[in-house]
Amino acid sequence: MEAVVPSAAGTPAIRCAGHERDYPAFLDRAARIATGLREAGVEPGDRIAVVMRNEPAHLEITAAAALLGVSAVPVNWHFRQHELSHVLSDSGSKVVFVHTDLLAGVRAVLPEGVRIVEAAVPAGVAAACGFEAPAPTGDHPLLDPWLAGHPPLERTAGEHPPTVIYSSGTTGRPKGVLREPVAQDRLDEAVQRFLEYFAVAPGGRTLIPAPLYHASPSQHAVLALAAGLDITLMPRFDAEEFLRLIARHRIEQVQVVPTMFVRLLRLPKDVRERYDLSSLTSVVHAAAPCPPHVKHAMIDWLGPVLREYYGGSETGAVTWCDSAEWLAHPGTVGRATGTCAVAVLGPDGTPLPAGATGDIYLKPGDDWPRFTYLGDPDRRAAMEAPGLPGYVTIGDIGQLDADGYLYLSDRRHDMVISGGVNIYPAEIEGCLLALDGVCDAAVFGIPDEEFGETLAAHLQTEPGVVLSAEEVRAHVAARLAGYKVPRAVVFEERLPRDESGKLFKRQLRDPYWAGHDGAI
Structure with missing residues (x-):
């Protein structure tokens, strides 16, 4: 995380529900957490789990893991007991950071030998999520005094292991995507691509409204930190609060999912017009198909600031399109950029012509880290395209048009x-x-x-x-x-x-x- 530098043009910070940290304080806390992890026996190449709602401490723990050469595993705190048990065991996490209100569920399935660090729920986060912040139990080290008792880590890792994201388990047992560590020069290149594709300048202002346990917001947050962006987190998505935050903090860039568009468009017209959204220069969406009438309505409302990409935790973003491209190719999720590529294959594994529907295979960019599934190499091997080295499928069906733009039909299992x-x-x-x-x-x-x-x-x-x-x-x-x-x-x-x-x-x-x- 050495690339994290505050912008000279302002004082970027990380904030959420009334709690804010500037970058010097954020980096100091992350470095102290890294020392605490090392003294707890966590070594480079290990993993730690984070069972917490969105708040600055969540990102501090993720940054601390990167400083130490450790992978953070952000865990979906909605997981039921059997899912949570699987993730904590399968990931091999040595330490679990957990919000106080989620502690009982973690303790019920905690693997033997795994240590807990308890984090108090900020009052603003609890209020936004509709509950009263519980008092810490006192049964485990509490995050703030625990990190304050350690000096900042002096010697940081030369490579940064990406976070390990587990799927939601909607089609079976959650699977963990383990990607190879990233060297500093490759992280710098990834930051530059992020700034270009997300259309935001160093030191710019971004809003992250989705949970950090999902791949897209997690990756967004990591790159935004590395770029020194001013970051506003939402504990949970609320349509009007989303607009209020954009207006209040003059947000320039956001990343959303199409369901959020639907909820925003459901707001009464007078509510939508109450907030000044003129600061927005880039609204990026991904993760699910966006109904064309919804996207048209959003472009009519916000102007041509919408940008869309398609990919997965395994591949990163492979295709991109801006508003003008989408309007010229309605319904597309974009076309391959850089060294990425897309192929649509038939049942026999042969490439299909433009306009024919088949299984989508993606070739990540040459600099995207290789990946496997924790504990399931056979599943990883089954993703490979026959006869097309480097191409993998994430289970979607679709077609390419004559210009190379990709259109999704559905998930194969749906x-x-x-x-x-x-x-x-x-x-x-x-x-x-x-x-x-x-x-x-x-x-x-x-x-x-x-x-x-x-x-x-x-x-x-x-x-x-x-x-x-x-x-x-x-x-x-x-x-x-x-x-x-x-x-x-x-x-x-x-x-x-x-x-x-x-x-x-x-x-x-x-x-x-x-x-x-x-x-x-």
């Missing part, structure tokens, strides 16, 4: 095969979100005696809106082919999503398939 016809739920979900009164949608396959699978749609409507299943089906039938009309329509009070907007579709789908062997 695709529905009904009567021998491939159906991509993402397209239907986008159609449903265009229906007045619908604010969230999940479409998936359910058992059907005649066709093998048919479609179910679970919907969340705006408060006070009442729709019938017949209205929903008619809306889809008027816009898409008949075989894409959901047979089952269910209205939910709320769809199961985490704070970053990731949909846990399996929770909705599994009950339909209970007792159907091999169907899931």
Whole structure:
């Protein structure tokens, strides 16, 4: 993290919910945490876990790990006990940093020999998340006095192991993506690419509204720190608070997911117009397909500041497009940049022509660190493209156009095969979100005696809106082919999503398939 330097043009800081650190204080605390870890027996190449909500201390611990040559493992604090147990054991973490209110869940599954450092929940973070900050238990070292008792680390590691990100476990047991350490010169190059693609200047102001346990916000935060950006973290996403923070701190760059766009657009027009967003120069989105009507609405509102990329924890960003490119190629997630490449392959592994739908394979840039899955080399090997060294799939289906722009259809495991016809739920979900009164949608396959699978749609409507299943089906039938009309329509009070907007579709789908062997 030697590349972290405050901007000469101002005094960048890291803040969250009323708590703020300038860079000298941040770096001093990170260096003291690194010393504490070393004295606890943590050595270069080891891993530590972080079970904490967004706040500056989360980033300090991540920076401390990099100084020591250790990988931080940000853990989804929504994980259930069996998921949490798996991550703590599978990662081999030697120390776990945990917020006080999450301590009981960690202690219940803590592997033998793993040490805990307890972190008090800042009052502002607790308030933003809707609970009262509990008092520390006193059973474990408390972060602030613990780090204050150690001198700053003097000799730092020459290489920086990236964070180890675990998947959300929506399709099975969470898997950890372990990437090779990055030398300082490569980190410097990554910072320059970040500044270029995210369209932000050194010392600029960024807002991170998504949980740091996800790959994109975690990587965003690490590079923003290395670039010395002024960083505002949100403990949880709230649409109006998001606008308020942009206006208050004159935010220039944000990274979001499409679900956040939907929630922002649901705000009344007078609320949206209440805040001055003119400081925004770059709104980056990724992580899920964005329905075209939603993206059009965001560009109409904010102007041509939207930028989109596509990739995964394993590959980094492979494709990019700005607003002008997207408007010229509606629905695209961009085309490969630099030394990255994309191939769309058929069932026999041969490349498909432009316009044909198949499995997407990505070739990361030459400087992207190689990766494996912790404890699962076979899964890593299964990702490789036959006959295309260096290309891997992250499970998506799509097509390339004649200009090399990529379009996503859906996740391979979400695709529905009904009567021998491939159906991509993402397209239907986008159609449903265009229906007045619908604010969230999940479409998936359910058992059907005649066709093998048919479609179910679970919907969340705006408060006070009442729709019938017949209205929903008619809306889809008027816009898409008949075989894409959901047979089952269910209205939910709320769809199961985490704070970053990731949909846990399996929770909705599994009950339909209970007792159907091999169907899931």
